[in-house]
Amino acid sequence: MPVVYLIYALVGVLFGGVLSILPGLHPLNFAGIGVFVYLTFPMDPLGLALLFAGMLVAYAVIGTITTTYMGSPDDSTMYMAFPNQKFLVYGRGHEASVITGVGALGAALLLILIAPISPTLFPIFRKITTPHMGWILIGVAAYLLQSEWPKDWGSRAKTRLGRLKDGWASLSAGWLTFILSMLLGFIVLNTPVTPADRAFQNIMPVFVGFFAVPWVLTNLVSRATIPKQHIGKDMYVRKMDLLRGTSAGFLGGMFAAFEPIVTAGVGGVLAGHSTGTQGDIQFMVSGAAGRFAYYVGAFFLFWVPLLHLTRGGMAWITSVVYQPRAESDFWLLVSAIAVSAVAAFVLMYLISRFIARIISGFSYTKVSLGVLVCIIALVYGFAGIEGLILMTICTGLGLIPPLFRTRRLNMIIGFFFPIFLNMCGLRADVLKVLGVY
Amino acid sequence: MTEEQVCPSCGKPTGGFVPCPHCGADPRSKVSMRYVWAFCASILVLGGIFFYLHLATSAVSPTPIANIDSWLDYSYVWIEGTVVSGPRYGPTSFSFDVWDGSSENPSEATITAEVYSPAFEELLLENRIPRVGDHVVIFGQLRVPSSTDREIRISFPEDLQITEAQPVSTTISKILSTWDTPDSLLYRRVIVEGTITDIRPLSSANVYYLRDDDQEIQVYVHNGLGSYLEKRSLDLQVLDRVRIEAGLSEYSGQPQLAIARFDEIEVLSHENVPSVALSEINENLLDNYVRVSGKILFVELEGTGTDLEIASRFLWLDNEQYPKLVISEDKFEQLPRETRLLIQRGAQLEAIGKVARYGGSIVISWVGPQTPLIENGTWSPDSVENFALIDSSWTDRLVSLSGRVVSITERYKGALPPDRVLTVEDTHGNDVQIYMPNFIYERLTDPPTEGENVRVVGQVVDMSYIGSRVIQPGTMSDIEVI
Numbered sequence: 026m027p028v029v030y031l032i033y034a035l036v037g038v039l040f041g042g043v044l045s046i047l048p049g050l051h052p053l054n055f056a057g058i059g060v061f062v063y064l065t066f067p068m069d070p071l072g073l074a075l076l077f078a079g080m081l082v083a084y085a086v087i088g089t090i091t092t093t094y095m096g097s098p099d100d101s102t103m104y105m106a107f108p109n110q111k112f113l114v115y116g117r118g119h120e121a122s123v124i125t126g127v128g129a130l131g132a133a134l135l136l137i138l139i140a141p142i143s144p145t146l147f148p149i150f151r152k153i154t155t156p157h158m159g160w161i162l163i164g165v166a167a168y169l170l171q172s173e174w175p176k177d178w179g180s181r182a183k184t185r186l187g188r189l190k191d192g193w194a195s196l197s198a199g200w201l202t203f204i205l206s207m208l209l210g211f212i213v214l215n216t217p218v219t220p221a222d223r224a225f226q227n228i229m230p231v232f233v234g235f236f237a238v239p240w241v242l243t244n245l246v247s248r249a250t251i252p253k254q255h256i257g258k259d260m261y262v263r264k265m266d267l268l269r270g271t272s273a274g275f276l277g278g279m280f281a282a283f284e285p286i287v288t289a290g291v292g293g294v295l296a297g298h299s300t301g302t303q304g305d306i307q308f309m310v311s312g313a314a315g316r317f318a319y320y321v322g323a324f325f326l327f328w329v330p331l332l333h334l335t336r337g338g339m340a341w342i343t344s345v346v347y348q349p350r351a352e353s354d355f356w357l358l359v360s361a362i363a364v365s366a367v368a369a370f371v372l373m374y375l376i377s378r379f380i381a382r383i384i385s386g387f388s389y390t391k392v393s394l395g396v397l398v399c400i401i402a403l404v405y406g407f408a409g410i411e412g413l414i415l416m417t418i419c420t421g422l423g424l425i426p427p428l429f430r431t432r433r434l435n436m437i438i439g440f441f442f443p444i445f446l447n448m449c450g451l452r453a454d455v456l457k458v459l460g461v462y
Numbered sequence: 463m464t465e466e467q468v469c470p471s472c473g474k475p476t477g478g479f480v481p482c483p484h485c486g487a488d489p490r491s492k493v494s495m496r497y498v499w500a501f502c503a504s505i506l507v508l509g510g511i512f513f514y515l516h517l518a519t520s521a522v523s524p525t526p527i528a529n530i531d532s533w534l535d536y537s538y539v540w541i542e543g544t545v546v547s548g549p550r551y552g553p554t555s556f557s558f559d560v561w562d563g564s565s566e567n568p569s570e571a572t573i574t575a576e577v578y579s580p581a582f583e584e585l586l587l588e589n590r591i592p593r594v595g596d597h598v599v600i601f602g603q604l605r606v607p608s609s610t611d612r613e614i615r616i617s618f619p620e621d622l623q624i625t626e627a628q629p630v631s632t633t634i635s636k637i638l639s640t641w642d643t644p645d646s647l648l649y650r651r652v653i654v655e656g657t658i659t660d661i662r663p664l665s666s667a668n669v670y671y672l673r674d675d676d677q678e679i680q681v682y683v684h685n686g687l688g689s690y691l692e693k694r695s696l697d698l699q700v701l702d703r704v705r706i707e708a709g710l711s712e713y714s715g716q717p718q719l720a721i722a723r724f725d726e727i728e729v730l731s732h733e734n735v736p737s738v739a740l741s742e743i744n745e746n747l748l749d750n751y752v753r754v755s756g757k758i759l760f761v762e763l764e765g766t767g768t769d770l771e772i773a774s775r776f777l778w779l780d781n782e783q784y785p786k787l788v789i790s791e792d793k794f795e796q797l798p799r800e801t802r803l804l805i806q807r808g809a810q811l812e813a814i815g816k817v818a819r820y821g822g823s824i825v826i827s828w829v830g831p832q833t834p835l836i837e838n839g840t841w842s843p844d845s846v847e848n849f850a851l852i853d854s855s856w857t858d859r860l861v862s863l864s865g866r867v868v869s870i871t872e873r874y875k876g877a878l879p880p881d882r883v884l885t886v887e888d889t890h891g892n893d894v895q896i897y898m899p900n901f902i903y904e905r906l907t908d909p910p911t912e913g914e915n916v917r918v919v920g921q922v923v924d925m926s927y928i929g930s931r932v933i934q935p936g937t938m939s940d941i942e943v944i
């Protein structure tokens with residue numbers, strides 16, 4: 026009975042919804058466990074794959090709740106974290122959640138609309154770009170480093186030297202972040218720091234240290250308070266902002282989904298620059314659309330007939346138990362994405378309303394502390410004491426960007442730069458110079 | 463305070479200011495949630511359409527083999543086509559080649575399919591092994607390290623669907639006459655009859671020659687079939703009349719019958735080969751099969767000339783003047799180990815061969831497959847005490863001699879190790895040269911050195927550029943340090 030597969034996806038939405046509102050967690054952490062359970066107690070592999078699809082959709086839609094209310098972003102939500110938190114301070118946290126949810130729904134619609142042409146379009150893209158992947162990625166890294174502008178510190182220095190120093194302060198910090206992250210990448214990606222039985226979680230402490238912990242620490246230091254939240258009936262946004270944000274985010278997210286290593290945040294910056302995205306609403310919407318396109322789009326690409334592309338952690342985990350076999354499987358996935366996206370939006374709407382009602386009664390400091398404890402417990406659980414040490418080192422790196430107001434994405438491109446070099450055949454030479462080969 | 467003066471977004475009083483001075487919301491740009499729910503409904507409708515598409519489409523989309531390139535490395539694809547060679551068995555896997563006609567260049571339209579354990583064992587149990595001529599539909603993972611090195615790996619038995627080809631009865635003549643014509647039986651299953659005339663062992667397979675009405679075709683039997691699947695040797699003898707059901711494949715442009723199971727070969731009868739005395743073998747018997755017997759007087763190894771490998775063995779039977787029985791080394795290696803050990807001087811041998819011409823001489827060429835009759839024995843030619851007696855009139859005679867090695871010289875053979883020439887002196891102070899080709903000398907476990915005494919059995923050869931009296935041993939056992 027094929028409709029059972031849609032139920033699998035809806036169950037995935039429920040699982041994913043729960044996981045999404047726990048800070049620092051990711052469906053990938055549990056998809057691996059799901060595969061282990063599958064290998065022990067075999068079930069329908071297509072059903073499991075669609076359950077994973079539901080989890081991923083839920084994460085992309087509901088996951089922004091933690092960004093809005095708890096200030097616990099990952100690299101894909103960092104892009105929209107500032108506007109969401111601004112809305113929270115204005116008492117519009119629920120509205121911010123709905124706006125981002127609409128952005129994710131818009132991306133879902135675009136993904137569904139391109140499905141019929143995907144089997145023709147994406148194989149051509151892949152055939153064209155595959156031989157050039159190395160330099161494309163290095164170009165992306167170079168663009169991100171070069172496109173950062175000096176920050177305005179609010180007071181203009183009186184001397185030329187002072188102005189020069191101000192101009193280069195954030196840029197230098199950006200380069201420093203990039204170089205230190207790259208060195209870390211050479212070590213961590215070459216020799217896993219976590220114990221061998223947990224090597225598959227080698228990168229998790231890095232990302233938590235880069236993004237989640239510094240954000241929570243910043244919240245703790247700032248001693249912010251959460252005002253009473255107003256739960257309005259409607260959204261107050263320009264329709265053009267929704268359209269522009271959704272299309273820009275979808276473009277960036279799909280670029281990130283298609284290209285290896287590029288994350289949603291990186292794709293978001295590229296798409297934002299190329300489409301002239303501006304204003305809080307556009308950033309929030311494009312961030313949510315990009316996140317949806319990045320996570321769900323990568324999984325979608327895995328199913329596109331004749332494309333044969335495995336991108337993203339969920340697709341790789343799923344590939345252990347299931348490989349899309351026919352065009353009909355792809356249409357089933359598209360259908361499951363549609364149903365899951367709507368279900369996830371409804372769930373997100375309800376959860377957001379609930380949190381908006383109760384959040385002002387909580388101390389933000391206590392919430393942040395709770396989040397920090399959650400994160401530390403999860404990192405210890407998944408990666409052990411070595412993971413905690415790695416997370417601490419990465420937290421030090423992750424604190425540089427907020428202190429010097431430079432891009433946090435430099436950490437991502439720096440950390441993955443060794444893989445870019447590997448694609449160009451240069452990694453071994455650099456490793457020899459660093460003495461870790 | 464009226465309701466209009468409260469910001470609908472943040473719920474704070476606006477004092478009539480637009481946009482809201484607290485949160486910046488502009489009530490004029492309202493998007494009702496009703497639109498959002500309608501948006502959700504439209505997504506659900508689209509989802510329903512795609513669900514209908516899922517129900518309506520069931521066909522798989524095979525990838526044309528010619529389109530498989532390195533960018534598809536590690537991809538999972540469907541392949542559909544005809545099995546054109548194999549199966550080739552390994553200890554935990556088997557492979558076969560599939561062709562789908564997607565390119566005019568056959569190699570571009572052909573891919574190797576590999577089935578590994580546990581799918582391998584499960585397919586064996588189900589007796590679902592594709593054979594040449596069968597139509598297959600495969601789902602598996604591609605490995606394409608380069609555009610010319612392509613392979614699809616099958617992980618599950620259900621990923622291999624086989625439609626067995628129905629065999630057609632034909633003759634070798636018809637296969638050959640229609641070859642390269644539109645009526646060719648290439649990649650069809652055929653049933654033919656014929657007589658096994660010879661075997662050509664390869665490193666990975668045995669190629670049998672099947673003849674009928676003066677027409678001959680090759681029969682390919684992969685070594686893995688006997689080693690890993692049937693767990694026995696193929697019980698065939700030269701001149702067996704057989705009926706074979708096999709797939710008609712192609713190798714180097716020539717037709718070849720590919721065997722997938724031993725039971726595809728049915729022995730119908732066996733032809734008795736007449737025994738012919740060695741003294742009666744002459745040109746009149748050229749190309750005839752004969753059964754010969756005699757005592758092995760000498761085993762003479764022949765090298766390849768390009769490396770240190772042995773090309774063939776000449777067996778001298780009964781008399782130095784009789785035609786020699788020649789066995790190529792690959793056929794010799796196919797004999798059971800105990801038989802190989804017995805083939806030495808003094809053994810009594812009965813074998814089947816084909817009278818042929820070799821280097822201007824009449825020889826009996828060993829044919830296979832056969833199990834020769836052999837009995838152990840020892841024999842040495844007459845011993846020569848005084849080397850001075852050996853002169854040019856002794857050429858081609860077998861001699862046995864003992865003496866002291868007084869010197870060893872080397873004759874260089876390009877990049878290969880040199881041949882060795884030993885000067886051996888008898889008790890009278892006369893000497894002979896013992897010529898040891900490199901492929902013999904390099905195989906000696908205890909090569910003689912200067913000052914040692916040796917016993918040598920060999921053939922007197924005419925090598926005036928080495929010396930007037932030259933003896934060449936036939937095998938390693940013909941040289942013994944005493």
